[in-house]
Amino acid sequence: MPTLQVEIPSTGYHAGLIACQRACPVHTDARGYVRAIAEGRFEEAYLIARGPNPFASICGRICGAPCEAACRRGHVPRVDEDGRFVGQDRPIAIRALKRFACEIAGPEARPPAAVIDAVLHYVPSVAADAEEMAAMLRAALDGAVPPGNGERVAIIGGGPAGLSAAHDLALLGFHPIVFETEPVPAGMLAVGVPSYRLPRAIIEREVAVIRALGVEIRCGVTVGRDVSFADLRRDHAAVIVAVGAKSSRGLGLPGERGPGVYGGVDLLRAVAVGERLDVGRDVVVIGGGNVAFDVARTVLRQIAYDTARTAARLPGTSRVRLVSLESLEEMPADTLEIVEGDEEGIERQNGWGPVAIERNEQGEVTGVTFRRCVRVWDDERRFAPLYDDATRQTIPCDTVLLAVGQSPVTSFLADGGADVEMARPGWPKVDGSTLRTTADGVFVAGDLAHGTRLLIDAVASGKAAARSVYAYLTGRPLHVGAVTAHLTLPGYRRERGYEAIRRVPVPVTAPDDRLVHPDVQVEVGYDRSQAMREASRCLDCGVTPVFDGSRCVLCGGCVDVCPTKCLKLVPLSAMSMTAALGRAIEQTLGPGVDLDGHSAILKDEERCIRCALCAMRCPSDAITMERVTFSAHWKAP
Numbered sequence: 006m007p008t009l010q011v012e013i014p015s016t017g018y019h020a021g022l023i024a025c026q027r028a029c030p031v032h033t034d035a036r037g038y039v040r041a042i043a044e045g046r047f048e049e050a051y052l053i054a055r056g057p058n059p060f061a062s063i064c065g066r067i068c069g070a071p072c073e074a075a076c077r078r079g080h081v082p083r084v085d086e087d088g089r090f091v092g093q094d095r096p097i098a099i100r101a102l103k104r105f106a107c108e109i110a111g112p113e114a115r116p117p118a119a120v121i122d123a124v125l126h127y128v129p130s131v132a133a134d135a136e137e138m139a140a141m142l143r144a145a146l147d148g149a150v151p152p153g154n155g156e157r158v159a160i161i162g163g164g165p166a167g168l169s170a171a172h173d174l175a176l177l178g179f180h181p182i183v184f185e186t187e188p189v190p191a192g193m194l195a196v197g198v199p200s201y202r203l204p205r206a207i208i209e210r211e212v213a214v215i216r217a218l219g220v221e222i223r224c225g226v227t228v229g230r231d232v233s234f235a236d237l238r239r240d241h242a243a244v245i246v247a248v249g250a251k252s253s254r255g256l257g258l259p260g261e262r263g264p265g266v267y268g269g270v271d272l273l274r275a276v277a278v279g280e281r282l283d284v285g286r287d288v289v290v291i292g293g294g295n296v297a298f299d300v301a302r303t304v305l306r307q308i309a310y311d312t313a314r315t316a317a318r319l320p321g322t323s324r325v326r327l328v329s330l331e332s333l334e335e336m337p338a339d340t341l342e343i344v345e346g347d348e349e350g351i352e353r354q355n356g357w358g359p360v361a362i363e364r365n366e367q368g369e370v371t372g373v374t375f376r377r378c379v380r381v382w383d384d385e386r387r388f389a390p391l392y393d394d395a396t397r398q399t400i401p402c403d404t405v406l407l408a409v410g411q412s413p414v415t416s417f418l419a420d421g422g423a424d425v426e427m428a429r430p431g432w433p434k435v436d437g438s439t440l441r442t443t444a445d446g447v448f449v450a451g452d453l454a455h456g457t458r459l460l461i462d463a464v465a466s467g468k469a470a471a472r473s474v475y476a477y478l479t480g481r482p483l484h485v486g487a488v489t490a491h492l493t494l495p496g497y498r499r500e501r502g503y504e505a506i507r508r509v510p511v512p513v514t515a516p517d518d519r520l521v522h523p524d525v526q527v528e529v530g531y532d533r534s535q536a537m538r539e540a541s542r543c544l545d546c547g548v549t550p551v552f553d554g555s556r557c558v559l560c561g562g563c564v565d566v567c568p569t570k571c572l573k574l575v576p577l578s579a580m581s582m583t584a585a586l587g588r589a590i591e592q593t594l595g596p597g598v599d600l601d602g603h604s605a606i607l608k609d610e611e612r613c614i615r616c617a618l619c620a621m622r623c624p625s626d627a628i629t630m631e632r633v634t635f636s637a638h639w640k641a642p
C-alpha cells in the first residue's frame with residue numbers, strides 16, 4: 006500500500022497553493038482577476054491585472070502564460086454532469102481572460118491619463134493583492150517610499166525590460182530616459198512579434214501610458230553610434246542596459262554566408278518596420294521553437310499578400326517548410342503554434358539536422374541538405390544530438406531563414422565600459438538579485454540579464470532593476486512587507502456546475518481567412534458571456550476549507566460528500582509518524598496522548614476543487630470556508 010506524504014500547513018502554506026500567482030514572475034493575482042471576471046467586476050479585473058504589470062494589455066495577447074501551465078484546474082480529474090471522472094481537466098484560459106478585461110478597461114478603451122488615475126487610486130474591494138501587487142504604485146503615493154530626487158537615469162533599450170524599469174523609476178521619483186535604436190519603442194514586441202498576434206495599436210496605447218508617467222523615450226538613437234556609453238555614464242546618475250538579444254545566431258554551415266540566407270528575427274524586423282528583404286517563394290525555415298513559427302507564418306503571409314497584389318506577375322506555387330531537429334513531441338514550440346501553423350499550410354518536417362546550404366554557380370540558394378536526427382537530448386536532458394549520416398535529403402528552396410536562437414550585441418560597452426566584466430562574450434556578468442554589473446552605477450535587465458525568456462520575465466527583471474537603482478541612488482533599499490489574513494466566508498457558494506464546465510475555446514479566425522492580410526488577428530478573443538463562463542471554472546485556490554478538530558464528531562459526512570474524493574478520515578495510529586506530525590499532534594491533543602481513538606482528516610490539495618460541499622454537509626459546523634489573502638507594502642527605511 007503506498008504511503009501518504011502528509012504536510013502540516015505552516016506559515017505561507019496557503020499562499021503557496023495559489024499556483025497561478027506563484028508562477029507569474031511579477032506575481033500577478035491571476036486568481037483575483039479571473040474571479041472578478043466571473044462575478045462581472047470587469048474594471049476591477051483590469052486593475053488587478055495591471056497593478057504589477059505595465060504590459061498587461063500586451064500580455065493579454067501574447068504572454069507565454071506560466072500561470073496557465075501552473076493552474077491547478079489543469080491537474081484535477083475532470084468530472085461530467087453525473088460526477089463521473091472523464092480524464093484530466095484543462096487549465097483556465099487565464100491569458101485570454103486578461104485580454105478580455107484589458108479590452109474593457111485598459112488603454113484599449115480609455116486615454117492614458119484615465120488608466121493611470123484608475124490604477125494609482127485602486128483600492129481592492131476584496132483584499133486580493135499579493136506580494137509585489139500594486140504595492141509599488143501605492144507606496145509611492147502614500148509616502149511609504151520617499152521619492153527619489155528626480156535624477157536622470159539612462160536606459161539603453163526600449164523593450165519591455167527597459168520600459169518597465171522606466172515606468173517604475175518614474176513612479177519612484179526619477180527622470181528615466183530611454184535610448185532606443187529602432188524607430189518605434191517596445192523592443193521585440195514591436196519588431197519581433199508578428200502583427201497577426203499583436204496589433205501595433207495596442208503597443209502604442211500601452212506605451213503611451215508609460216510616456217504619460219513622465220518617461221522620455223528617444224527612438225532612433227543607437228548607443229555606440231549616436232551617443233557613447235561613456236557619455237551616458239557621465240551624464241546620468243545610473244545606467245540600465247536592457248538591449249535584449251537581437252542578433253540571429255548562425256549555424257556555421259557550408260554555404261550559409263551569402264544572399265538568400267537570413268536570420269529569422271532579421272526577417273521579422275524587416276517586415277515590422279517596412280524594410281524590404283529579398284525573400285523568394287520557396288522557403289525553408291530552420292528551427293523548432295515559437296520564433297521559428299513566427300518566422301514561417303509571417304513569411305507565408307507575406308507571400309500570400311504579395312501574390313494577391315501581383316497575381317498576374319507571380320504565377321506558380323509557393324511553399325514554406327519548417328524543418329526542426331526535434332521530433333513533433335519534443336519541439337519547443339507551443340502546441341497552439343504548431344496546430345495553427347499546420348492549419349495555415351506550413352509544411353513541417355521533424356527530426357532533421359542541417360548539413361549544408363546548397364548554391365548554384367551563380368551563388369543562388371538551391372536547397373538545404375539535412376541528415377536524420379535520431380536523438381536530440383542525452384539521458385541527462387543535455388542537448389547532444391545524434392545523427393544517422395546515411396539518411397540524408399536535400400530540400401530544394403530559394404531562401405533559408407535561420408531561427409535557432411539569438412545573441413546580444415554589446416560592443417558599445419567598449420567605449421566607457423571597460424569595468425563591465427563579461428560572463429561570456431556579449432553577456433555581462435550580473436548579480437542575479439540586484440542586477441548590478443561589476444561597474445559602479447551600471448545595471449542590466451531583461452533578456453540580457455537572464456537569457457532569452459518570456460516577455461513577463463523581462464518585465465519582472467526591469468522592475469527589479471528599478472528597485473535596485475532606487476536603492477543605489479537613495480541609499481535606502483526597498484523592502485516588501487507582507488500581511489497574511491484569513492477571512493471566513495459564511496455561506497460560501499460556487500457557480501452551479503462549475504466543476505463540470507469544459508474550457509471555453511478561445512475563438513479564432515478561420516484558417517482560410519487568416520492569410521488575407523498580414524494584420525488579420527488569428528485570435529479573436531472572448532465575448533462577455535464566454536469570458537464569464539470560462540472564468541467561472543476557476544477553482545479559486547485562495548479559498549480553502551479549514552477544519553476545527555475540537556468540533557468534529559467524526560461522522561465522515563465530509564468524506565462521503567466530497568466529489569473528488571480528496572478527503573480521508575485516517576486513524577492516527579495508522580499514520581507513519583514524522584517529527585512535524587508529532588509536533589502538530591502534541592500541540593492539538595497534548596503531550597503523550599494515546600493515538601488509538603484519535604483520527605485526522607487528510608486533504609489532497611491537488612484534488613480539492615473548493616466546492617464547499619464538505620462545509621455544507623458538516624453537522625457540527627467544524628468546517629468553514631476561508632479566503633487567504635496577502636497584501637504587500639513597499640517600504641524604504
Ligand SMILES: Cc1cc2nc3c(=O)[nH]c(=O)nc-3n(C[C@H](O)[C@H](O)[C@H](O)COP(=O)(O)OP(=O)(O)OC[C@H]3O[C@@H](n4cnc5c(N)ncnc54)[C@H](O)[C@@H]3O)c2cc1C
Binds near residue numbers: 070167247248270299
Ligand atoms: C520573434 C519573437 C517572438 C516572441 N514572442 C513572445 C511571446 O509571444 N510571448 C512572450 O512572452 N515572449 C515572446 N518573446 C520573448 C520576448 O519578446 C522577449 O523576452 C522580450 O522582448 C525581452 O525584452 P528585453 O527588453 O530584454 O529585450 P528586447 O525586447 O529585445 O528589447 C531590447 C531593445 O534594445 C534596443 N537596443 C539594442 N541595442 C541598442 C543600442 N545599442 N542602442 C539603443 N537601443 C538598443 C533594441 O532595439 C530593442 O528595442 C518573443 C521573442 C521573439 C524574438
